[in-house]
Amino acid sequence: AGLFQSACSGANERTFVAIKPDGVHRRLVGEIIRRFERKGLQLVGMKLLQASEELLKEHYVALRDRPFYGRLVKYMSSGPVVAMVWQGLDVVKTVRTMIGETNPAESRPGTIRGDFCVEVSKNVIHGSDSVESAQQEISLWFRPEELTCWEDTAEHWIYA
Numbered sequence: 528a529g530l531f532q533s534a535c536s537g538a539n540e541r542t543f544v545a546i547k548p549d550g551v552h553r554r555l556v557g558e559i560i561r562r563f564e565r566k567g568l569q570l571v572g573m574k575l576l577q578a579s580e581e582l583l584k585e586h587y588v589a590l591r592d593r594p595f596y597g598r599l600v601k602y603m604s605s606g607p608v609v610a611m612v613w614q615g616l617d618v619v620k621t622v623r624t625m626i627g628e629t630n631p632a633e634s635r636p637g638t639i640r641g642d643f644c645v646e647v648s649k650n651v652i653h654g655s656d657s658v659e660s661a662q663q664e665i666s667l668w669f670r671p672e673e674l675t676c677w678e679d680t681a682e683h684w685i686y687a
């Protein structure tokens with residue numbers, strides 16, 4: 528446990544991000560990656576895939592009793608998604624802040640949802656809501672060998 532913690536906390540914290548089918552169709556992939564890169568976060572995994580309903584039902588299992596669950600799974604499987612893992616200090620919280628609120632109407636300008644979408648059912652991007660769910664989602668969407676640990680040569684210019 529100690530080893531795992533030292534590998535996954537501090538500047539090594541990781542989060543799962545998915546650009547949803549509407550984000551891919553609306554050509555927002557580059558814009559979204561650009562924002563996280565410029566912030567100083569480190570990209571350690573990325574793939575474009577058409578997610579199966581089975582995968583998405585598991586991903587959203589906590590919402591299975593909500594009335595929109597079926598529509599949500601259909602929406603998320605209706606086109607390609609870009610699945611990513613980003614790493615950095617407090618990355619889970621930082622990414623959620625940069626994404627904005629679940630409902631785009633409540634998201635401030637300057638956030639991804641505040642800038643690029645209008646409705647909760649087409650809100651462009653997913654980001655893990657806690658360190659625990661990030662770990663679960665990363666292991667659901669990625670095999671360990673699909674994640675790359677690479678030495679960040681800019682680290683001294685980003686971290687104290």
Ligand code: IDP
Binds near residue numbers: 595599653
């Ligand atoms: P989050 O994506 O901001 O973490 P969650 O509450 O975990 O928000 O909901 C997951 C996703 O389910 C949302 O991003 C959105 O796409 C969808 N969703 C949430 N609430 C509603 C709703 O009231 N109607 C339709 N879709 C919803």
